[in-house]
Amino acid sequence: MNLSYWELKNWFTNVDYTIVGSGIVGLHAALRLRENFPNSKILILEKGMLPQGASTKNAGFACFGSISEIIDDLKSHTEEEVVTLIEKRWKGLQLLRKRLGDKAIDFKPYGGYELFLKADENSYNNCLQKIPFINDILNPLFKANVFAKEIDSFQFSSIHEYLIFNPFEAQIDTGNMMHELMKNAISENILILNQQIVTGYLDKEKHVEVALNDFNFITKKLLFATNGFASTLTNSDVKPARAQVLITEPIENLDIKGTFHLDEGYYYFRNIGNRILLGGGRNLDFETENTSEFGQTQLVQTKLEQLLKEVILPTRDFKIAHRWSGIMGVGTTKNPIVNQLSENVYCGVRLGGMGVAIGSIIGTELADLI
Template sequence: MISFWEKDVFLKKYDVIIVGAGFSGLWLAYFLKKNKPEMTVCILESGVLPTGASSKNAGFSCFGSPTELLENISVMGIEQAMYWAEKRFKGISMISQHFGSEIELNACGGTELFSDKTIFDETQNQMAYLNKELKFITGNDTHFFTENKIIKNCGFNGFDFAITNTVEGSIHSGKLLKVLMENLHAMKVQIFNGVEVQSFDFDKDNVNVFASKGLIFQAKHLSITTNAFAKSLLPEIDLFPGRGQVLITEPIEGLNWEGTFHFDKGFYYFRNYKNRVLFGGGRNLNFAEENTAEFGLTDLVQNALEKLLYEKIIPTHKSVKIEHRWSGIMAFDTSKTPVSKCIHSQLSMSVRMNGMGVALAPTLSENLANEIVEFAL
């Protein structure tokens, strides 16, 4: 039962209610308050900690490997592929600009590793084309370049070729969430954890938001930023969930490399975190099972990750133990296109990040905040 005091302070009518306290929701609240400090904003989050991928990812600020970009071009065309590449590039820059010193941001670059010479040759043959298109985004004539020594220097096994870029990097995802939350508290944004939004409706002046435990919130505008879980509130949205499984080793003495690495068209990814190898992926081993909104680990994926870890990534450290394992839920669609927009004056969404939410959330949230202020409030 809600008291008068609780209703008067916490269940007042807000200008904007945001559903979801992941990167998209937090960045949206941040830019709404930057845009209009007097605005009242609250965030409703179903979990004690953010649910989804934001706090459960591998901590990559992904721009896109060459094979990923070529795949995007084949699906959506060059113009759209470069449009979204620019959004990711700007997002990575915005993270650095706003919070880089507080989140262990490491502009270490990203490398795609190849075992198959045919695939490498096909990709290398497209590098001049990719670099020409990307120069207008990165300002670099050679955004992608072949890296001949990195495999041997890092002690990897079973990889023969590498293509590197200097834009990608790594972050501490938990620290980015924490610093965003701390800033929002200072901006007087109210964050409610453990509040699951079940439905909403509209009347002339209000959005009525019905949540667990009989709570009812009101706002002028509602924004859904729950990514893979958006279908429960927006059933018409075209997306499907994808589970990413991740593991991290115990510290490894003498682990002398850094950087972010991808292979198998981005389906596997790893990095060094404080002399631990953080390694994730394997969703492509069984799409039917991994296209799920259920958290969990499977023997198929975990066994594959371990095998690749010990055979290819740390072949000289096979006695190293796995310290921790977890999973996160991403959102995808066949067009590989995020959606972030006002649906009408009382409702907006920012979802379907296609595995690139770290880099996309700042730019999409800033644009959506401007749209909400200009057209909806």
């Protein structure tokens, strides 16, 4: 690679900590390392022009799980595991707010709602019935009831009479959040290089040799914060999961405010000003959507537009302004992976679609492994 002496000296010489991935986890890990090691040289490598996975592509939900999602998690996790995971998500949101400030991330505590299609009778009745139980197990954490049934006041269609409301849920501006995190990192003399693909590494006990496309360099410690892309280099139990999203053009006199969940969290929507952002649908075809390739499919996009027309905006005209996708990291459980891979190599991955909530605390825990 045609690097000058100056480039090698300032960016690739005497590197103490190299972080792969400049998303929520990677930036929080870097900021935590700066707190712990004020005089260290910290380098972040990002393969995209911007964070490649979901950190700048998510829906901006400051949430910790809808009631149907929590009930479903209890089928495959112990009660203690589920409560611990929710606590970690909740504490992660508070850490994010404390670090960046509510104004910077446009934090809006409108609350969150879960709605149930008329055809979804069993889940609806089950969730209503289990509200007292879920509130009881979460009360030690929130010191209040988290979920309550509430009459639909948004004029949705083809749904059951009651929504389930969560006053602790909010929305943020994802772009503002990541912009602020990047500004914090730069102000702390953390180096960020984009469009750098790590192709391999070798832990040599006293340091790690990191291979990029065109050359190798030495770092004392290597940290992976690549979430949905983690399995390639870390061999972790993480599968990529694509999330498809769309947003409407502005809608006059839109009176929908909040974050909304449908079908165990597989669909989600919110207002952004007077627009509607809607995403989800990977449960329509898990095999196709368990991919690290960005893009949209006709199957999912048709379903999203159907939900807009028939459920969310049944009496309103709308136009789709933009579509995109992001890559999450999922696995056999929803517990994140934060561990040491070898003498000088670490990873913090598998956020289970909850990166906004849990990313800050996973990044902190990743840095604290050192």
